[in-house]
Amino acid sequence: MNSEFNIAVHSLVFLAYLPTHMASSDLLASNVCTNPVRIRRVMNLLKKNGLIQVQKGTGGGYILNCDPKEVTLGQIYRITSSGSLVSDWRSGDPNMECRIASQIGDVMSQIYEGAEISYVNYLSQFTIQDILDKLTADKKQV
Amino acid sequence: MNSEFNIAVHSLVFLAYLPTHMASSDLLASNVCTNPVRIRRVMNLLKKNGLIQVQKGTGGGYILNCDPKEVTLGQIYRITSSGSLVSDWRSGDPNMECRIASQIGDVMSQIYEGAEISYVNYLSQFTIQDILDKLTADKKQV
DNA sequence: CCTAAATGTAATATTTATGATTACATTTAG
DNA sequence: CTAAATGTAATCATAAATATTACATTTAGG
Numbered sequence: 239m240n241s242e243f244n245i246a247v248h249s250l251v252f253l254a255y256l257p258t259h260m261a262s263s264d265l266l267a268s269n270v271c272t273n274p275v276r277i278r279r280v281m282n283l284l285k286k287n288g289l290i291q292v293q294k295g296t297g298g299g300y301i302l303n304c305d306p307k308e309v310t311l312g313q314i315y316r317i318t319s320s321g322s323l324v325s326d327w328r329s330g331d332p333n334m335e336c337r338i339a340s341q342i343g344d345v346m347s348q349i350y351e352g353a354e355i356s357y358v359n360y361l362s363q364f365t366i367q368d369i370l371d372k373l374t375a376d377k378k379q380v
Numbered sequence: 381m382n383s384e385f386n387i388a389v390h391s392l393v394f395l396a397y398l399p400t401h402m403a404s405s406d407l408l409a410s411n412v413c414t415n416p417v418r419i420r421r422v423m424n425l426l427k428k429n430g431l432i433q434v435q436k437g438t439g440g441g442y443i444l445n446c447d448p449k450e451v452t453l454g455q456i457y458r459i460t461s462s463g464s465l466v467s468d469w470r471s472g473d474p475n476m477e478c479r480i481a482s483q484i485g486d487v488m489s490q491i492y493e494g495a496e497i498s499y500v501n502y503l504s505q506f507t508i509q510d511i512l513d514k515l516t517a518d519k520k521q522v
Numbered sequence: 523c524c525t526a527a528a529t530g531t532a533a534t535a536t537t538t539a540t541g542a543t544t545a546c547a548t549t550t551a552g
Numbered sequence: 553c554t555a556a557a558t559g560t561a562a563t564c565a566t567a568a569a570t571a572t573t574a575c576a577t578t579t580a581g582g
Binding site for chain 2: 240241243244245247248251252255269270271272311325327328329330331334336337338339341342345346349352353356357360361364369372373374
């Protein structure tokens with residue numbers, strides 16, 4: 239899987255952590271440890287889905303536009319990475335005579351479709367706020 | 381995800397389809413549409429886990445050594461592709477000051493661990509025989 | 523009105539991952 | 553003894569992922 243899902247979750251958690259602060263792509267990039275262009279591309283997806291607001295020009299950047307308790311990792315996955323579980327390599331070949339070789343590609347695709355649904359369901363049990371809470375919980379003193 | 385899981389499933393279904401036939405890596409490779417070296421590597425994993433028997437030398441090859449009604453895609457996934465769901469790219473960096481950036485890699489890893497478990501559970505509902513049945517079921521006449 | 527700082531986005535380069543090929547040692551039936 | 557098979561390492565080729573560069577556009581503020 240590519241890592242845009244990670245970038246989206248990280249960025250949203252960051253924005254939820256500083257909800258009044260306008261964060262630039264440079265700031266997000268250095269926190270996430272990637273480059274600003276990737277951040278802008280991912281943020282653009284999140285904007286199109288209404289999860290953040292964007293301010294262009296001087297002093298601009300990104301700010302949260304959703305309730306972190308309501309947005310789940312399942313939603314974010316669907317926005318950034320839908321279909322990524324499906325193997326792009328298919329065994330066999332539809333043009334072959336053999337019933338196994340000619341059809342198994344389709345059968346495996348169906349199974350991956352189901353896996354995708356089960357994966358989204360799993361991710362939907364976590365909200366942005368859940369992740370933020372894990373990160374800001376005070377640690378036991380040693 | 382890499383495609384060794386697909387190759388393993390396809391090969392096992394093929395062997396289950398011809399349970400008395402010794403299939404060479406060349407034969408499997410041409411049915412799966414890949415090269416014999418990959419087949420042998422994957423078959424070797426399956427052999428180590430007792431799912432097939434191998435006969436070296438002239439006239440050798442692979443033959444099923446399990447009950448296709450008992451072996452699930454979950455088991456096969458664990459053999460060939462365990463951990464492949466975990467994104468190898470980590471956002472943030474443990475050495476940074478920021479609590480988000482320094483810890484989110486670990487938190488996301490935990491989530492991927494859980495996803496892996498849920499994925500294996502999903503795959504465990506399908507057996508080799510289930511796949512074979514889908515492929516050999518007679519189609520409606522048109 | 524100008525400038526500096528920001529996003530949007532395309533094009534390109536670099537790096538990493540995946541898959542294919544080649545080569546050869548080993549095994550074994552006949 | 554030979555031919556046909558597996559096991560496996562090394563190398564090559566291709567594809568995918570990520571980073572960089574470049575530049576058009578937007579906009580706050582002097």
